[in-house]
Amino acid sequence: MKSNYIKGLLLLITLCLHFSVFAQQKRPNVVWITTEDNSANWYRLYNPKHGAPMPNVEKLAENGLVFNHAYSNAPVCSAARSTIISGVYAPKTGVHFHRPQEKVHMPKGLKMFPKYLREAGYYTTNNSKQDYNFTKQEVKGVWDESSKKATFRNRKPNQPFFHVQNFMDTHESKLFGPLNKNVENISNAENVDLFPYHPDTKLFRKKYAQYISLNHHVDKRIGSIVKQLEEDGLLEDTFIFHYGDHGGVLPGGKGYAHNDGLQVAMVVYVPENWKHLVPAPKGSRIDGFVEFIDLSATVLNLAGLPIPEQIDGKPFLGKGVTLEDLNQRDEAFGYADRFDEKYDMVRFLRKGKYSYWRSYQPFNFDGLHNFYRYKQPAFKEWRDLAQKGKLQDVQSAFYRPRLPEQLYDLEKDPHEINNLANDPSYKSVLLEMRSIMQKRVKGLPDLSFLPEPSFLKLSSGDGVAFGKENQIRINKLVDIADLQLLPFKKAKKGIQKALESKDAMERYWALINLSTYGQEASSFYKIAKEMALSDADLLVRTRAVEFLGLTGATDPKSLILSVLDQCKDPVETNFILNTVVLLVDAKGMEIDLQTLNNAHWAKFEGLVPLRVKYLKTRIKKNS
Template structure:
């Protein structure tokens, strides 16, 4: 009996010894937490804008014991596009995820999973609270999160299990500017003292919205402070990297949804835990000038966790083993893209290299202020349009409501809000050519499937846009070349344009017509040929673009052609693209349309985005009544 007691005593002692060891075990991999705010450009933070930014003491605390990235970029200027870039590690125009939000979800690249899957396979506990907003298929989410919900927390992991947790904060979302601050919330700054962006009108409403947004940043900072204190109370700060970033830029008009610096440059602050300082290339408290992009976040997290980075992603790690300070600071390029926002179409690509930014507007007649129902729920947006229509804005402020140049070049050091276009300045000719060629090379290398209309990609790719792009790479390169005829003098471009208009390939005729519209009345010598295309081309998208040219230039009445195209359309995704031209011609050229002529079309009763356009064209705001 005594022997049995001694054995039991040893077993109990060993058991408690293991418990004590487990409690004091050194974690073999770091934890990683993301604190993500909505619609939040870097320029709204005191950390980046000491004189006019919002005080955010909790973010500043992270910076004091971490790294501040001075040049961090969301590749997409709107939620679903930015988040699709992050979760895949791929540039969205390569995967077909560049539209907000995809009307038909697309597939992840073959053989590639959303990156938290790899963390989970390596033993990490992965949680997301709670926004996803990915443009990928539901089946691509399988095995990615241990939990993704409003209740997800790292606290449900097993003892000493490393974790990756994402916490999303809505307080700074665009929708919070539709109304006013809660009555109990006081401004952190006087509206009279805010510094307005040069492209915004100086009105009391705009000043109040600036002050409101600065205040919301201070409020969300306090919310993030709660989770930071929780990590501290749980004894986790010494083993946990904490990333803070906005999910893209914004949120006042001209930021969110636009591939401009104010829509793409975000804060990026990374708290560095004491036990894992060896995984970063600089001392805590440092600021990093090297450029980082959202496409790099997946590779960075995997590298910090010691997990192999899968082939097929576009991003490169900026922290973890093998990353040096010198290599990081050599990074000087960022790429961005804007295409469809809800029902509004456009196509802009953005490139920053060094201190210069380059905008390439492939459909420059689609002026920035073209109606989208969600945009104009914001009072400041509505006031801006009203002032533009009344002729009460200066040249810089009114540019948002006018056709753009096909390419624009800016010096951010002198012009941080990109209002002084240097593209036509001879002293910047070498810079312009360098930026133009760099973007051309980027687009062709992807390849960028945005050069095909969205409905074409969806119908011909079976949702696999990557494979579609691979098969059509040479064709995409040819389409880019046709689009870039916009950058030549018209007499020089005309022979190649005539060739495109007579091509047997519909997409080449399509881009030839868009390029003619970019030239505007310079291309009227081709109007008879384009009028014939509008009447008889077998492709509805080609006919639409031909009618668009005729309407924008006044060469002929586009209404009969567009009404005929709409009567024969059955796909609501196709119809939404065509209705973008209708809205452009009505609001930009004053051409009136009567949709009763197509009142029996099946798409008039379909869901999706079309009802928003129909509502707006029939005199509404585009916002639909909520279903009871």
Template sequence: MVGLLFLSCKQQQENIQLDPPNIVWITSEDNSKHYMKLFDENGVATPNIEALASQGVVFNHAFSNAPVCSVARSTLISGCYAPRVGAQYHRKIEQVPMPNGVEMYPAYLKSAGYYTTNNSKEDYNFIKSDSVWDDSSKKATYKNRKQGQPFFHVVNLGDSHESRLHFSEEQMKNNPTKTDANTVFVQPNHPNTEVFKYTNAFYRDKMVHIDKQLGEIVKTLETDGLLDSTIIFYFGDHGGVLPGSKGYIYETGLHVPLVVRVPEKYKHLVNAEIGGRENAFVSFKDFGPTVLNLAGIKVPENMDGKPFMGENITKEYLETCDETYSYADRFDEKYDMVRTVRKGKYKYMRSYQPFNFDGLMNNYRYKQLAYKEWAKLYDKGALNEVQAAFFKERPVELLFDVEADPYETKNLANDANFKSKLLELRGKLNNWVESMPDLSFYPEHYLIENAFENPVKFGQDHKNDIKRYIEIANLSLLSFEEAKTSLEKSLKSTDAWDRYWALINCSIFGDKAKEFIPIIQEISKSDTELINKVRAAEYLGLIKHTSPVEVMTQALYQSKQAAEALLIINCIVLMDQEEGNHHYKFNIDVNKIDKNILKVQELERKMNYIKNVINI
């Protein structure tokens, strides 16, 4: 009898332990870790988030894999690297299907009996099925679940969003900040002006308000008697939003705050000290797999992410987690292509099109007074070298010690003392883009036309081609003398995207590639791809050999694809924008542009800019 009683008690204990936890995600939009004292000495106090930390774990190294909403959230919801699955462009011109064998991770929770709710932002670049959320709306709440049903609930806090910094000079004068604007920290790559000081103080005030909202959510859970059965995640959905953060692949765009509160009954699921700090590197591709693991659900093999919490995650494994990979492609109407790897305190940044300088026009960014002032001060020659770098062509490679240099102002790539680290991280990043493979080695419009029915299959079917494009792109890491034979071969290739990457390399080499001018002139006249004509004209314009105006304008008129036209316009703006120091003037007849593609939102934004700045 005693034995049976003991067995019954033991079974009850095991059943208690096996009860799946409720899980709540509280996500604040557009804020890196730099504005909170819990993570950074220059941040403000956030007592409610700090209270969560005292009952859980602070992750010192949590990263979004992309510095912008839709790409970051697509990585979160899928557990997959966006350039592998075709979800890397913000905002989507066309959505892609989820990879074969992978659902959006809440669908697995829902299938396992969880009530899944999202209040309320989605912003996915994927086609969403009906199996993901029980409710995704501004009214979504866990309170509508069945009695005793475990729940997964997402709350999005928008008061830290970039749009909150779209205030006017009049509003700035009439609305003093609670944070002292006279003593607030201003990053070393920013001008220390009244506008930047006010913007910094204003944004820190927003973080205080976010903390208050989080406190109210936690209080509701406590009132509902759910605090002891709920694991709470708090994190930022990517970095931002002071100039050069959101939309840019620097630490201020990627390094997010992450705190996970763990109730007493679920401490066995965390191999970290409660009330302490964890140094393991975790990124958004890992968040979905972690939630599944905490719920006792098998993580799909086709997800790129790995769990960082759960009873099967050891301290020894966490100690091996010391690197993260990130990507930047199109942001609204501004094109770029940058990839990074951070391992420990070192970060390697690879710019595949470095002439697309950071400060290239993006309408939404430049609604902010601080952005506008930054550009004006650059035009006046009033910035120091570090502050002016935003408006200049980047090096192909950058290497930073982000512990000693958190705002990435000192490039170590050419320092002989760091040569071995440069080569190590260059190799890691190159292996990563090859192994995915990275679909961005094709232009976006080509992917939309040819790959978006099944991006992962397309990548695998064309893995050898992508590897060759990567090898051509990597010619820019060599001296011109070492690269020129391969460049010439690629310029004359029958493969359009061999020519594409060879042209981009010529633009990087600049005057050194002048011997290829006859070949490039012919490409600008007769290539089968409009974008190659534009890339050829771009090179000739960058070296000030031939005006690119006629070639680019005619290509824009001929384009029938929105993403292609958008990329052409990006090149036009690069040639026209004053900060780029090229100053070619365009006269564009909007009536000659295909009316169907003008309906795409990003093109509409870019045309508004062209109407105001470029003759039309």
């Protein structure tokens, strides 16, 4: 009798174990919880003294991993999200401009990564922001549902899921006005820690405090998603990633390839049933660098799926990832190009404790007018103070031309204000960073070495294929652009050769170099005037006018209006208007209002009206 009882008990235990294993999911769930415009600076996890208390995120960290060096590859949402969803660097595909004037295609043979999850049986949901710069065709079949009602709760029983939850509470628009009444005010403006490049005013302090309160508020919403998972008994089968969609949010962060615009919080909750897929104990802080480019590869690896060879990123969790390998990663790469209607071209590199900015058009100062940015009261005040000459040197740098290269020691200078590029004791570091950057942009190859209007006309929207076909040409343009890193006497011969080239883009970059050197390049005034009047390429003529206008060699107004009068393409027109606004903001050039009203290009939709409206405002203000 006793023997039969023991046998029965053993059988029951065996059956329980069998069904327990059978019931356990074969693949883990993954949830991403993102907040907008939110750099690591604003979190108590990263800034213990002045960051926002976020108890729900901190609880995830206690039961997971905190990545001390996590980076968005772009400092603005559409370029950052396009990088994430494709797993390919944006300047390689052509999705690096925010937002697209014409959408482009995914690389041939590559799908947006959630589609691979869906094909493997995952329920894929997105609530709800996409903001991809790819065509609508590329998004078909990616999500089971993408809407404000999308939830993992609609899946089939025991179906693994991938869910993205995006919260807008910390978006820059939340600083356009006062703190919303439903947000608890937890911060004292007198106690905030201002970044050194911001003016110390009541308004800036108020907006700092407001943003800390917004982070505390969004933490409650993050907690509500975690609670749903807990209530559904899913917590120990679900990896929860929390990160900001890029840096920000106050002026000088979002939109700029600086550390404050790119470094984000990254916290990953580790479920008990899948902790074997993580290379460090719960509660660890990881020093190795991770980037948005790595997110797609990481999720596919956690799901046990193959990583397509076209994906540029590397997994930082999952099978095959060791802590030793992870902590050896010490580089991050970033890019900033067109930001709404404002053009620029900056590349960012972090290696170890150093950051390096490569400004390819350094005369395009950061504070150049941008319609949406200047809705923010702090932005307006910053510009007003700069125009009145009421800022310290560090604070006014945002409104001055940059140097082509900037180098910072982030351990000593976390907000990048003390440029070491010209310090002889850092020459070896500078040369190493320069070399890595050159290899990066050539290796992509970086499509920004052809201006956006030219890229869109020539590429048929397939950036990767176009880059491969034109890699030799693009790499030659990189070399021409890098002439601006030499003393003018050494660069002069190369610039002369490029100005005489049959390739319009070589002439284009030669003229950008002349604007970088400024009046030091006065020996080229004659040829620049000829090119401004008669070059076959309108963008080359624009760069010639820009050089002449920035250096005061001639009154550029009639020359630039002549170029605009011949321009029939809205993308090209907006590009040229960036030079008009630069000459207005930097040099006080005045554009005749009647001419603007009668111009055929003033009827274009999209970004062009934003520039026209600003120019009319400037004329009215000065009249």
